[in-house]
Amino acid sequence: MSNDAGGVSRPRVKDHRLTVVGVEDFTHWYRRVRFDSHGLFTKMDLLPGGYLLLNLGLGDRVVQRSYTIAGVEAEQLWIDFVDHEPPGPGCAWARAARPGLELSVSQPSYVWRAPLVDDAVMVADPTATPALNSLLGGLASSTRAKIVIVDGHCDREAIPHPSDVEVEWVERLDEDCLARATHTMSPDDCYAWVAGSRTMVKTARDFFRTIFTLPRSAQHCQTYWIAQS
Numbered sequence: 001m002s003n004d005a006g007g008v009s010r011p012r013v014k015d016h017r018l019t020v021v022g023v024e025d026f027t028h029w030y031r032r033v034r035f036d037s038h039g040l041f042t043k044m045d046l047l048p049g050g051y052l053l054l055n056l057g058l059g060d061r062v063v064q065r066s067y068t069i070a071g072v073e074a075e076q077l078w079i080d081f082v083d084h085e086p087p088g089p090g091c092a093w094a095r096a097a098r099p100g101l102e103l104s105v106s107q108p109s110y111v112w113r114a115p116l117v118d119d120a121v122m123v124a125d126p127t128a129t130p131a132l133n134s135l136l137g138g139l140a141s142s143t144r145a146k147i148v149i150v151d152g153h154c155d156r157e158a159i160p161h162p163s164d165v166e167v168e169w170v171e172r173l174d175e176d177c178l179a180r181a182t183h184t185m186s187p188d189d190c191y192a193w194v195a196g197s198r199t200m201v202k203t204a205r206d207f208f209r210t211i212f213t214l215p216r217s218a219q220h221c222q223t224y225w226i227a228q229s
Contacts (some may be wrong), residue, residue: 013107014044015055020101020221021076023094025083029126031094032070034078035103046072048138049112049131054078055104056093060187065088066108068131080130080155087226112137115191115218121181123148123173123204127224135193136165146181148173150200178207187212192219 018035025031053076070080081094086095091179112135120143124132130185139145145165152171170177182190194204204220208214
């Protein structure tokens, strides 16, 4: 997997302008914002797990946040924002988004490359499920994936998730849950991808490093948000 097209190196995209063309609350806590891409994908390649750096205008300040591209159709792309309390910068921006609003985006320097492994265990909370769903498309067809979604809501069917892989729902991540997810796997040929709250990510990182003894090169653990006390 590479980040070029036809072997031709491309410069990174910076400050590309998108225009909001539609806003949809497809569940009561996910807001999908559609954009006219204005030729973005003639400048960069869309890879599994591809994301953009959004320059979010919030009053008199601009805040940059990373968001996964949830889908592409013709000249449009869309991004899914979790609507939550208290609202973070992305949530606040999405709540105010209306057709015609412009958004400046840039291409990140990091590109996730799918590992060639027998097994993959992927752990996410609602903030990371759009990324998880996209990344699944980058796994080899022979890779067996086990998904753990950490969520305490009762309406779990509202969270987008793949229908053709094994998914376990848990209200809180712990060692027992991760042991179940990996009990048929070997750390010699496995990859772990984890994203979500800092507490959740720390639990998973500790398990994979000290109990499952997965090499650091075979895991990606990223904090998306920090719970406020």
